[in-house]
Amino acid sequence: MRLVYITDFSERFPYxxxxxxxxxxxxxxxxxxxxxxxxxxxxxYSIEQFIAWCKEWKADVVIGQFTPEIDLGIFRRxxxxxxxxxxxxxxxxxxxxxxxxxxxxxxxxxxxxxRGFREFAFFGNNGMCWSxxxxxxxxxxxxxxxxxxxLHIYSRxxxxxxxxxxxxxxxxxxxxxxxxxxxxxxxxxxAVILAEACNALGxxxxxxxxxxxxxxxxxxxxxSNPPITSIDVDIERGGYEAAAMxxxxxxxxxxEGQDIVLQPLGIVTRESSNMITTKDGxxxxxxxFIHSNLDHKINVADVLEHVPMSRRLxxxxxxxxxxxxxxxxxxxxxxxxxxxxxxxxxxxIGNLAARMDEPxxxxxxxxxxxxxxxxxxxxxxxxxxxx
Numbered sequence: 001m002r003l004v005y006i007t008d009f010s011e012r013f014p015y016x017x018x019x020x021x022x023x024x025x026x027x028x029x030x031x032x033x034x035x036x037x038x039x040x041x042x043x044x045y046s047i048e049q050f051i052a053w054c055k056e057w058k059a060d061v062v063i064g065q066f067t068p069e070i071d072l073g074i075f076r077r078x079x080x081x082x083x084x085x086x087x088x089x090x091x092x093x094x095x096x097x098x099x100x101x102x103x104x105x106x107x108x109x110x111x112x113x114x115r116g117f118r119e120f121a122f123f124g125n126n127g128m129c130w131s132x133x134x135x136x137x138x139x140x141x142x143x144x145x146x147x148x149x150x151l152h153i154y155s156r157x158x159x160x161x162x163x164x165x166x167x168x169x170x171x172x173x174x175x176x177x178x179x180x181x182x183x184x185x186x187x188x189x190x191a192v193i194l195a196e197a198c199n200a201l202g203x204x205x206x207x208x209x210x211x212x213x214x215x216x217x218x219x220x221x222x223x224s225n226p227p228i229t230s231i232d233v234d235i236e237r238g239g240y241e242a243a244a245m246x247x248x249x250x251x252x253x254x255x256e257g258q259d260i261v262l263q264p265l266g267i268v269t270r271e272s273s274n275m276i277t278t279k280d281g282x283x284x285x286x287x288x289f290i291h292s293n294l295d296h297k298i299n300v301a302d303v304l305e306h307v308p309m310s311r312r313l314x315x316x317x318x319x320x321x322x323x324x325x326x327x328x329x330x331x332x333x334x335x336x337x338x339x340x341x342x343x344x345x346x347x348x349i350g351n352l353a354a355r356m357d358e359p360x361x362x363x364x365x366x367x368x369x370x371x372x373x374x375x376x377x378x379x380x381x382x383x384x385x386x387x
Contacts, residue, residue, distance in 0.1 A: 019236050113182075119150045121154065167197070212273050238260050
């Protein structure tokens with residue numbers, strides 16, 4: 001099979017999709033040849049010129065981000081299977097590689113509400129179907145939860161270049177927002193842009209502005225300061241299903257295929273949204289101390305040394321603000337920190353535990369399994385397959 005893939009290869013999404021295609025090719029012992037083309041070619045050549053090149057290259061399949069005015073039926077009329085990767089709008093008559101944007105928006109809203117935020121914002125690209133749909137789902141969830149009057153939408157982002165933004169407009173918008181606030185970004189690109197703007201303005205992340213992105217682009221998320229929390233999406237499965245569908249369409253010319261809907265896998269927590277927000281100054285001090293020392297074996301007594309309050313009173317206020325005791329919160333957050341380390345480094349598990357002042361790996365593994373449902377080794381193995 002010969003595949004032409006035209007998209008923005010500055011992002012990790014297409015590489016994850018290609019990994020799924022590669023997995024299918026391996027399992028079925030098929031040989032796939034891939035030609036990667038940048039999305040800028042859309043502006044350089046007409047669709048007729050592109051089709052002519054595809055036929056000369058003997059392409060069997062094309063996956064691409066296409067603008068709405070293009071008649072994608074021209075591909076099938078020329079004997080080429082085509083998949084439309086969501087861009088400005090979905091297409092009729094061809095399979096779209098899309099996603100369950102409703103679930104994604106709801107996950108982000110649930111996250112912000114659960115972290116204690118009562119002010120919310122969305123930062124995305126107007127006019128792109130995937131950004132608009134995530135915004136609408138995020139908005140609907142919050143309106144139904146009674147937060148409709150506490151929602152702020154940034155509506156000035158251009159769709160022609162998702163990396164470009166007006167610094168002055170974004171600065172004014174950020175400064176106008178009530179704090180603290182939970183912000184859902186349409187993807188990890190926009191999340192990184194927002195984090196950079198917050199840093200330039202001296203806004204603390206996540207204490208004043210908590211940020212959640214989408215797609216779990218490991219490089220983008222971890223190079224940001226602080227690293228970005230992101231909703232992971234089952235992109236590899238989408239690539240696998242697209243490859244299988246393309247083969248079926250090759251063998252059965254009457255089969256038109258169907259949309260491939262990528263599902264959210266869950267939230268990968270990083271520092272951009274790892275704290276519960278609260279207006280209780282003493283609880284905030286406790287939370288700040290805990291999150292600054294997740295790589296140390298701290299206990300409730302250590303927290304009390306940094307918060308001038310009786311244990312009983314602090315426990316009461318902490319439970320009210322977070323829904324858990326101080327001990328439970330420390331244990332859970334340390335396990336989450338340990339889980340991130342498992343995926344972000346290939347160091348032996350015992351070494352990672354020792355660096356967290358946990359010499360008893362068996363005890364740590366038991367707690368990890370209780371919270372995550374699997375051992376640290378199983379967690380690393382299962383999740384690294386998705387990366």
